[in-house]
Amino acid sequence: MTGVNRRDFIKTGAAGLAAATVASVAPPTSASQTTNYPAIDVAALDTLEPGAEVAFEYPDASAPSVLLRLREAVPGGVGPGKDIVAYSLLCTHKGCSVNFLSERQMLVCPCHWSSFDPAKKGRLIIGQASQSLPMIELEVRGGMVRAVGMDGLIYGRHTNIL
């Protein structure tokens, strides 16, 4: 139909696909206050089998968190396979602790069922939270996976470092 001008058509095909690399959606060199964050060893890289799930606290003892080794390279992932990520476990809806459904590779809150995608920087899949699950910035140094910062505000805080 000629003259119909409202549709901003979706660009598809090779050009779009080529642009869709993990690098293109990697975090802009950090909105978080990396300098204020502690660096904490979470796990030795060689202990993290595929499917690994490691509970820890970050940036302090009252902030339950989880490190996950996913099945594929993801935005913000570290390690040789870019498949290691970590998140705050406190749901950004009402602060209950989310569970990792390993078969589905999703984080789900048992209180009001908000769910988050660990392969998309903690984006809300469906549910009632008003922001993504805060992602913990990781680095690999000397064979250790270390937590070094955060992107996103932890539930129940006005600033991540109390």
Add this chain to the structure above:
Amino acid sequence: MSNAPLPPPNAEVVETVCQFCIVGCGYRVYKWPVGKDGGPGPDQNAIGADLREQQGPEGDWISPNMHAVVKDKAGAFNVAIVPDKSCSVNSGLASVRGGGLAQTLYSPDRGTKARLGMPQLREGDGFADAEWDETVDLGARVIKAVIDRWGPDAVGMKFFDHGGGGGGFENNWAVGRFFFEGVGTRTASIHNRPAYNSEVHAAGDAGLAPLTNAYIDAQLADTILIVGANPYETQTNYFLNHMIPNLNGDSLDLKRSTFPGEPAAPGRMIIMDPRRTISVATAEAAAGKENVLHLQIEPGTDIAVMNAIARTVLERRWHDVAFIKERAEWQTFEAYQRSSLGSDRDAATVVTEAAALADILEADIYKAAEWIAKPKSGGVRRRTLFHYEKGLIWGVKNYENIASIVDLGLLTGNVGKPGTGISRLGGHQEAYVRPPYPGGRPALNVDEAARRGEAKVFWVGGCNPVLTTLRAEAVEANLIERGAPVSKAIAETVGKPIGERVAAIVEALKAGGMFILAQDLYMTATARHAHMVLPAAQWGEMNLTSINGERRLRLYPRFMDPPGEAEPDWAIMGKFARRLNQLYQDDNNPLMANKFLDFDWRGDEDVFIDARYSYKGDGNDPMEGYAGITYGLLRDLGNNGIQTPVRLVNRVPVGTVRLFEDGRFGTPSGKARFIPAPRPWPGYAAAVERQRKTYRFWINNGRVNHIWQTSYHHRHIDFYRERYPVPMLEMHPDDAEELGIAPGDVLQVSNDMGSVEAMAYPTDSVKRNHAFMLFGQPRGAAGDLVTDHVDPKTTIPYYKGAWADIRRKGAKPAEFEMASFLPRNVVE
């Protein structure tokens, strides 16, 4: 964002209600100057929280999306909008939409900078800023010329008719008065449909109102039936704060104390929906699978299933004989049995046929009948709450569809008692005040009138039909075609005296043109085709009043200025009415001039008082009324407001928790009426059947929890836009595999009505050969695929009834990269 500023103890605090869905959750708005933040100590911030320590679950917390810096006439302010724990509707719960309310506020530094701040007049392919006075003068003169030459019906309109953001008593009343009392046009239509009509005429004819129950009834019911709705996503905190506590047993104590001596158990839920939605999954998580019945029906067959359930109830003698005898017109009950329930045939056959048609188990129809109506131990009647929404309303035959659930509710006596009700779940909030529509019933189809050239003026307010109406491509093509000669006339008379400009426009109208006005917050897809665009104020920029899904009336106060010269809709209507009054006076036509008198309200409360008094007076209408309500009273009542109808008892306004507790219904006899349908199932209309036979996929469509309506706000906010950059289309994984479609691929969805693009979202939520598409989006309007068939009795479309072919158009583009494709209906 890794922090959120705290409001200081002296921050301005306003109680208000969410602008989005029907539920109307309470929120608190904190406003304070930039640079004057509060601190983490409980006496250092206005929320009274001790944020020196980690908050526990359900604590006081401001998420980054609950905060924004906004631009006011006096400068930049911080605003934080947080859910209100003291509001009985949501008890401190936010939804994904309400949690981002702050992001919808105007700022020149965020996406909402796209708000309209000045009137716009067409200039070639674009627009130029204009002054209000010249804009109103030109528009009013064109409208007058059209009324004088072609009569009032040549002025067509499609306007919001709702509460919440962009609506409310104030704006609805002013718009209604302008078009119905002023212009006197019948060529009127409501935001989402081609006519000015009820979506539930059958409920009205039965003597019921659309919203009969209180939300607490969902905590008290033995069984909740939900037909054609997905409340976790679209009536969120009614579901989470009232239905879930029933399903998981949390409301047992309330049941026992409310109904002493009556058997009490955690509630059961029946959901009739062609999709296995997250509402089904979460209901199962709360109640246990054994207490949730999902009837995953084929499209348009809900009515047959409902009638088969009713026939079973009757056969087993579980119907409420006392209620029917005392509260209903008996002869309508007899007619209902003969026609809707097919009582000339064997009951088992009716069930077998319905099960086959709907592709569900016969046993599930019997189970539904038991859960709805089989008496509890001791012969105590079950309390069942009946809810329905767009899946039924916009179904195969609007009038008979609504009749089927209303009749089933009446058959089992489930209205006017705690724990019962027969109600819409609702989409948007409501504000029912309008002068009566001057046309008859069925109402005139405005889309048709515009297509045939009978509408010379088409004024679109607070809605976007190019994205949401049926057969939307044709509607848009018509706007372009009929708008063009008027655009040309405007271009050729730039700088000429106003009389010459109007004369040129009228010549263009004579030649088949149409003068298009759009009144909105943003330059929408429809507004882009207008000749005149009027900037409207939004929620928070004016005082407005609305009711929610349990008729809870509250004040939504103004707490900031509109951008630029944007004005509340009621004030815009006032400007046009006053100008028309003057033009008719100048023309020595007092008859017409007087129709536009009394539009000079001094403020929004004037409009409210005018509306609520003119609409129902201070009388005793059993269905609706607002006697004695003022802004002052509503301010005192805060976020719990008062439930309508409100009547004066000893001069004190008294609300109504649930309707029909006195057993009197809205019919001349005061008794409810069964609405017999000619047959248990009406079948598909010809235009629909043609599509069904030609194309493979049923394209169901509706909302998702992230996105409100056409995404007019949410497309400007990263958090929401990244989730659904374009409309997603759910399809079965086996169908996707067969067609070589991967998650995130771009799809082309086409049929004889049009063609749209969508983002592939394979999921077993839908059956094979079914699909579900997010409706009404700027980059893909499901309405393009819908036929122009309407129920001839009500002029309500079968919006859910489109069939189309789906093909893969291309691979997932980079802009979908942060959209998740994990299941939307898995919670454990």
